[in-house]
Amino acid sequence: MSKKTLPGVTRRQLLTFTAASAGLAAARVAGAVTLQDTPAWSPFDDSPPPTIDTQGWAFFTDDEAATVEAIADRLIPADALSIGGKEAGCAVFIDRQLAGFYGTFARLYMQGPFQPGTPEQGDQSPLVPQQRYRLGLAALDAHCRAQHQKPFRALEAAQQDAVLHDLEGGKITLDGIDATLFFTTVLQNTMEGFFADPIYGGNRDMVSWKMLGFPGARYDYRDYVSKHNQKLDLVPLSIQGSAAWKIKS
Structure with missing residues (x-):
């Protein structure tokens, strides 16, 4: 049998290291804990969600906010299925996101160089969202x-729709910002505000989730796993939880 070991390592050192490793592994096994039934749990023990203050504006001026609300109401108009974008709090969601x-x-890396790209390369603008809204709303x-002879928020609904259609199609020239970039930014953020968790300021009363039948941020579906082909009518839950949950004081 060969007596060779690793260069610079004696057989005694190797055996000592092996024994120590085995002892450490045994200690780890001995310290393992087996959990049975349902582990004790209380919501937000360690990482409570942020609280969004829906009073006032964190980034927008009052006029800017009114314009964004008007845009949101044309992008998501109220109908038989749901309330409109303004009432759903889309502008509040956007405002809080812009302030963060x-x-x-x-x-994101925003040091450039900034060059016009292809559609497949995505957004190549040097303007950050705060700049896009400030410049875009003023130019609009x-x-x-x-x-x-009126600001956007004071136009009739049909006029607002026509302006938004021209923005989307790049038929309007805005000072300081590309019209299509501004439109797509507001459209994307409005949709996010309408469908995001209400904890972020939009989707008030979980209106979009109720419209879609989305159950929200539920953590446990065990009671429903065996209920096939049944309409469950689950009440949506926000990340913030339910008033029925017992919160530690």
């Missing part, structure tokens, strides 16, 4: 005042 990390693209109102 998203507003400055704080978590300037356009509407020049064409209709």
Whole structure:
């Protein structure tokens, strides 16, 4: 039998290391815990969700907020299925997002170089969302005042629809920002606000979830696993939880 070991390591050292490793593994096994039944749990023990204050505006001016609310109400008009984008709180959602990390693209690389890209390459603009809204809303109102002698929020619904249609199609030139970029940004954020968890300021009373039949942020479906082909009519739950849950004081 060969007596060779690793270079610079004696057989005694190797045996000592092996024995120590085996002892450590045994200690880890001995310290394992077996859980039975349902583990004790209380919501938000360690990481409570943020609280969104829906009073006032964190980023928008009052006029900017009114314009965004008007846009949201045309992108998601009220109908027999749900309330409109304004009442659903889409502008509140957007406002709070702009006041946070998203507003400055704080978590994205934004040092350039900035070059026009192909549609497949996605957004190549150097403007962060805060700049897009500030420039876009001001330019939109300037356009509407020049064409209709009124700001966007004061136009008739049909006029607002026509302006938004032209924005989407790039038929309007806005000062300081590409019209299509501005439109797609507002459209995307409005949809996010309508369908996001209500904890972020939009989707008030979980209106979109109720419309779709989405159960929300439920953590336990064991009571429903065996109920096949049945309409369950589950009440949606937000990340914030239910008033029926017992919260630790």
